[in-house]
Amino acid sequence: LAKTTQPISMDSYEGQEVNITCSHNNIATNDYITWYQQFPSQGPRFIIQGYKTKVTNEVASLFIPADRKSSTLSLPRVSLSDTAVYYCLGRRGTYKYIFGTGTRLKVLA
């Protein structure tokens, strides 16, 4: 994955769907795409991970196009508690992950 690029910040209103896109042009053939959520003064929390097409779990969906050069994290019907920083992870080598500055999502009432 190497370096990733994502928007610095986003605002949304409660109840809306939020989509955060990450660009990862140098993705390796065997790399998975991973997203984390971080609240202030806490460790990042794993949200979702995928390799291709679409992955859905109880908190989010992850859309990955066929060329895998980008991915979109989709948060359905956000609430105030979803206000956090969201990271799309890059990877350099087997064990070295790269966290960018992330996307600061602010959910408004």
Added chain:
Amino acid sequence: DGGITQSPKYLFRKEGQNVTLSCEQNLNHDAMYWYRQDPGQGLRLIYYSQIVNDFQKGDIAEGYSVSREKKESFPLTVTSAQKNPTAFYLCASSGRAKVLTQYFGPGTRLTVL
């Protein structure tokens, strides 16, 4: 209750002193990591260890040291050589599966007085 523990949560030290941050995991993970986070910034990798008695420098290893004598423990020492040590320090671990999902501890906030 499986997870990663870091202690202490808050740590204060005087300039010129070394200080050791604790990280313990009971997830039976092979790999462990230390990250540093500054206000408004992402995480930067300090050191990582793939297996006991082995560790590698990350992107900002200068002024830090680690040891990995046991699988479940990966302490980080912030030495007096670290010029700007005030930061939030995060420890993580991951298994050896094909998909290396990292699990993070709650972090230690270090303040140099």
